Amino acid sequence: xxxxxxxxxxxxxxxxxxxxxxxxxxxxxxxxxxxxxxxxxxxxxxxxxxxxxxxxxxxxxxxxxxxxxxxxxxxxxxxxxxxxxxxxxxxxxxxxxxxxxxxxxxxxxxxxxxxxxxxxxxxxxxxxxxxxxxxxxxxxxxxxxxxxxxxxxxxxxxxxxxxxxxxxxxxxxxxxxxxxxxxxxxxxxxxxxxxxxxxxxxxxxxxxxxxxxxxxxxxxxxxxxxxxxxxxxxxxxxxxxxxxxxxxxxxxxxxxxxxxxxxxxxxxxxxxxxxxxxxxxxxxxxxxxxxxxxxxxxxxxxxxxxxxxxxxxxx
Amino acid sequence: xxxxxxxxxxxxxxxxxxxxxxxxxxxxxxxxxxxxxxxxxxxxxxxxxxxxxxxxxxxxxxxxxxxxxxxxxxxxxxxxxxxxxxxxxxxxxxxxxxxxxxxxxxxxxxxxxxxxxxxxxxxxxxxxxxxxxxxxxxxxxxxxxxxxxxxxxxxxxxxxxxxxxxxxxxxxxxxxxxxxxxxxxxxxxxxxxxxxxxxxxxxxxxxxxxxxxxxxxxxxxxxxxxxxxxxxxxxxxxxxxxxxxxxxxxxxxxxxxxxxxxxxxxxxxxxxxxxxxxxxxxxxxxxxxxxxxxxxxxxxxxxxxxxxxxxxxxxxxxxxxxxxxxxxxxxxxxxxxxxxxxxxxxxxxxxxxxxxxxxxxxxxxxxxxxxxxxxxxxxxxxxxxxxxxxxxxxxxxxxxxxxxxxxxxxxxxxxxxxxxxxxxxxxxxxxxxxxxxxxxxxxxxxxxxxxxx
Numbered sequence: 080x081x082x083x084x085x086x087x088x089x090x091x092x093x094x095x096x097x098x099x100x101x102x103x104x105x106x107x108x109x110x111x112x113x114x115x116x117x118x119x120x121x122x123x124x125x126x127x128x129x130x131x132x133x134x135x136x137x138x139x140x141x142x143x144x145x146x147x148x149x150x151x152x153x154x155x156x157x158x159x160x161x162x163x164x165x166x167x168x169x170x171x172x173x174x175x176x177x178x179x180x181x182x183x184x185x186x187x188x189x190x191x192x193x194x195x196x197x198x199x200x201x202x203x204x205x206x207x208x209x210x211x212x213x214x215x216x217x218x219x220x221x222x223x224x225x226x227x228x229x230x231x232x233x234x235x236x237x238x239x240x241x242x243x244x245x246x247x248x249x250x251x252x253x254x255x256x257x258x259x260x261x262x263x264x265x266x267x268x269x270x271x272x273x274x275x276x277x278x279x280x281x282x283x284x285x286x287x288x289x290x291x292x293x294x295x296x297x298x299x300x301x302x303x304x305x306x307x308x309x310x311x312x313x314x315x316x317x318x319x320x321x322x323x324x325x326x327x328x329x330x331x332x333x334x335x336x337x338x339x340x341x342x343x344x345x346x347x348x349x350x351x352x353x354x355x356x357x358x359x360x361x362x363x364x365x366x367x368x369x370x371x372x373x374x375x376x377x378x379x380x381x382x383x384x385x386x387x388x389x390x391x392x393x394x
Numbered sequence: 395x396x397x398x399x400x401x402x403x404x405x406x407x408x409x410x411x412x413x414x415x416x417x418x419x420x421x422x423x424x425x426x427x428x429x430x431x432x433x434x435x436x437x438x439x440x441x442x443x444x445x446x447x448x449x450x451x452x453x454x455x456x457x458x459x460x461x462x463x464x465x466x467x468x469x470x471x472x473x474x475x476x477x478x479x480x481x482x483x484x485x486x487x488x489x490x491x492x493x494x495x496x497x498x499x500x501x502x503x504x505x506x507x508x509x510x511x512x513x514x515x516x517x518x519x520x521x522x523x524x525x526x527x528x529x530x531x532x533x534x535x536x537x538x539x540x541x542x543x544x545x546x547x548x549x550x551x552x553x554x555x556x557x558x559x560x561x562x563x564x565x566x567x568x569x570x571x572x573x574x575x576x577x578x579x580x581x582x583x584x585x586x587x588x589x590x591x592x593x594x595x596x597x598x599x600x601x602x603x604x605x606x607x608x609x610x611x612x613x614x615x616x617x618x619x620x621x622x623x624x625x626x627x628x629x630x631x632x633x634x635x636x637x638x639x640x641x642x643x644x645x646x647x648x649x650x651x652x653x654x655x656x657x658x659x660x661x662x663x664x665x666x667x668x669x670x671x672x673x674x675x676x677x678x679x680x681x682x683x684x685x686x687x688x689x690x691x692x693x694x695x696x697x698x699x700x701x702x703x704x705x706x707x708x709x710x711x712x713x714x715x716x717x718x719x720x721x722x723x724x725x726x727x728x729x730x731x732x733x734x735x736x737x738x739x740x741x742x743x744x745x746x747x748x749x750x751x752x753x754x755x756x757x758x759x760x761x762x763x764x765x766x767x768x769x770x771x772x773x774x775x776x777x778x779x780x781x782x783x784x785x786x787x788x789x790x791x792x793x794x795x796x797x798x799x800x801x802x803x804x805x806x807x808x809x810x811x812x813x814x815x816x817x818x819x820x821x822x823x824x825x826x827x828x829x830x831x832x833x834x835x836x837x838x839x840x841x842x843x844x845x846x847x
Contacts, residue, residue: 143845145523145524145806145845145846146498146524146809146810146845147497147498147501147502147520147521147524147526147809148502148523148524148525149501149502149504149524149525149526149731149732150525162841162844166841167837168838168841228671232669232670233667233668233669233670234667234669234670250668250669250824250825252669253668253669253823253824253825254824254825255824255825339816339817339820340817341817341820341821341824342820342821342824342825342826343821343824343826343831343834358495358498358499359494359495359813360809360810360813360842361494361498361502361524361809
């Protein structure tokens with residue numbers, strides 16, 4: 080914003096800067112007030128929903144009390160972390176969380192991308208296919224978890240179908256070796272269609288002129304995908320990767336409904352364990368300490384993902 | 395080639411990441427018990443039972459319950475409201491699996507909008523240690539003889555009456571007569587003296603499967619300490635906790651290992667189905683797929699309502715060479731120390747547990763024995779017990795409550811103990827060896843109990 084800049088008359092030389100300065104200040108104050116008014120709701124929400132919970136989590140993590148106690152908790156410094164780090168169950172939980180995320184995130188992105196590319200190819204009834212694939216994301220997570228729980232039961236319909244084709248009954252949610260895979264299936268059933276929609280939007284944003292140029296240069300479909308689609312889709316893809324990673328790190332409804340963290344702790348992922356400690360065992364202090372560990376893990380992983388994007392951009 | 399400018403996803407991604415993390419933090423924040431006002435206080439106005447007077451103005455008390463559904467308890471509340479027109483009981487039914495979470499969220503924050511709540515009897519010591527219960531000794535000093543001994547014992551902590559017991563329980567072994575007949579197995583007698591052994595039941599269960607039954611034996615509460623503790627008790631394994639204040643896990647004993655090895659073998663040998671949640675087990679028996687079903691008499695009405703289901707009942711089995719032990723315990727009423735309506739709450743507690751035989755007198759289909767000794771007649775007179783398929787259930791329940799009922803472990807760390815055992819029973823049924831599962835449970839419980847020692 081600029082102020083009037085006509086040259087002052089001779090008789091006005093002394094008061095002019097003051098008036099100009101006053102006007103400037105007044106406008107500045109006005110602008111700052113407007114900015115403050117517009118920013119207040121956002122800042123309030125950030126403070127109430129983001130900063131206060133973080134402070135509260137740090138406070139809880141450094142205190143302890145008898146679980147569920149109405150007595151005031153006492154300060155214990157880092158004792159809750161020390162107890163966690165010396166617990167075999169905690170490390171097993173961290174390990175299982177990482178294994179689950181290392182598999183589920185790339186898998187969901189690849190599937191969502193494959194479906195997005197397929198459904199932007201002018202196939203007949205594309206709208207119906209997109210709707211059908213997106214539909215599980217519209218069903219509440221708990222509903223999907225319950226339905227899959229019934230489907231994957233040892234005597235459930237999936238096993239009945241397998242038995243029908245001569246395959247032995249599988250312990251999908253009750254076997255140590257299969258529970259993570261089954262949870263990946265359930266999470267992906269819900270997630271793939273959701274992330275696909277973002278990627279379809281990204282694909283539709285790529286100007287067709289690049290495909291036309293590539294076609295003139297004689298590039299085939301695979302070449303066009305690698306050299307045009309992927310580079311131009313990098314940013315929506317990164318958004319989906321980061322958001323998917325975060326949502327899978329905090330996923331806990333299927334574990335709470337179907338496995339209770341079992342069998343033998345194989346699905347006791349950190350977020351489920353945090354819920355379990357906080358609400359079922361009434362121990363917010365251990366839960367808060369675990370939560371800060373989860374937060375640190377997520378920050379590291381998301382930072383690596385951003386770093387990867389930046390290095391690609393720089394290159 | 396210069397890339398066209400796309401909207402930067404980084405910012406959106408960061409926001410979403412921060413949003414999800416903050417939501418996660420909020421989840422943990424909600425469970426925080428960082429209130430500094432202290433605990434263990436009595437609610438204002440706590441009055442001796444013989445001086446209780448109905449309020450002159452209308453009062454509403456909030457009662458969170460898990461023992462009965464809102465529909466089941468309606469006639470009890472209707473009778474209470476008729477007798478005490480100035481008190482309204484607002485009953486909030488909470489599913490059993492969520493009950494502890496709901497209580498911990500409300501009581502640890504000293505939420506005065508909750509006045510009364512159901513207390514699962516074995517959790518009495520744990521709730522008392524947390525400061526969730528009110529000492530009722532001065533309000534109800536003469537409880538002896540009015541409620542059964544085990545119930546009174548379960549509602550007492552450190553010699554203080556801290557909850558009002560109103561309902562206890564026992565277990566039966568239901569069997570499907572059609573499936574037994576098909577396998578040529580004679581129907582067991584309902585006399586306590588003819589109690590079957592688990593070994594005999596297992597053998598018969600396998601026979602019924604050979605004759606076409608889908609499943610031979612299925613426990614009602616497949617992963618709950620309530621129903622599985624008596625297996626170890628029968629073999630002298632004890633309740634699983636001992637030492638000072640019962641804060642030392644005692645699960646790696648011969649009794650527990652033998653009992654749990656047998657329990658695991660039921661699933662390994664496909665006598666019982668893996669992966670069926672507690673809520674779905676009665677359905678399998680009710681639909682005629684299971685030969686033997688250890689369960690509560692409260693399933694009687696549901697099973698009896700199916701005219702095609704030909705079943706009978708016998709005593710809860712024991713192990714060969716061991717002793718008879720049966721699950722027991724039920725519910726008490728706890729008074730929130732933060733309640734501001736102590737008198738109205740006490741009047742309702744008295745009505746539920748003591749007045750004219752207690753709540754049992756108003757329930758049309760009560761299938762769990764009340765704690766009130768004078769009120770048990772109503773229970774045994776229930777319509778369901780007149781069904782020929784439930785023949786013997788009354789005498790059996792009376793016998794078990796008097797002779798074989800075994801209380802669950804009493805410990806301040808009961809919540810963690812029960813939680814770990816549920817997971818352990820799941821692991822054993824899913825194929826983990828009994829010894830490794832019990833050893834892992836011991837270590838988990840030991841770690842959790844460090845806070846209480």
